[in-house]
Amino acid sequence: MHPQLQLLVALQDMMGMIREIEEQGSELEDMGFKTEGLEKLKEAQAELEAKIDPQLMGQFRRLTKKFGRAVVPVIGNSCTGCFAQIPTSFVSKTNAGRLQRCESCGRILYWP
Amino acid sequence: MDIAEVLKHTSSDLFLPDLQATDKTSALKELVAGLASGINLKNPDTILQMLQSREELGSTAVGPGVAFPHGRTLAVQELKILLARSTAGVDFDSEDGEPTHLFFVLVAPPQDMGHQYIKSLATLIDTIQDAGLREKLMAADNYEAFCAALKGE
């Protein structure tokens, strides 16, 4: 996987985790889970963001604002953000180290 | 959600009967390696990173001798549950300081509608409170026996 894409996916997973704790923390706490590390996790998020190319980070922020999730998985040759077909040639390009965005919606594509 | 429903998200390929790791870092790696081979994951590092972040938030070793590493990640397309056991015990930063012997690893996609994984987690935590059951799980010979014990059979 493209190293910058790897970072973006880790960042998006981490942002989801933080949001989940902020929105559903009490549910998890009721089950006995501690969430005292939330501030530490936010620091780790900032550290991760600093490792990402600033221009790409800008794109990621804009897409996140617009769609909620900037990176989406490609499943069955479709962008799961907008359901447009993704040409199979995109897969090999990503494997060759290029980031790919959906031609239809612009989201960053990830092959899980 | 009942336990039989929860167990639909696992399989004999997602059962690690005896972990070799004794510390948290290597245990997480071994658990993720188990997931990766069980469901043919292309990006195990993504899951490892997510589970490590989750542990930063607070240890998931919240049951008596039981841990529930969990979270959502783009790296999976549906809820999957890995079952693992350690005879020797793992130092997983548990609240009571006791070693962890049983692991239930839940990984779900970000879009997990209806919070299936939160419901599964709640069911597993409730089920595992029974000390007699934990003994049966430690003694189970194989995946089938392990699941049967969980189902109370």
Ligand SMILES: [Zn+2]
């Ligand atoms: Zn799209």
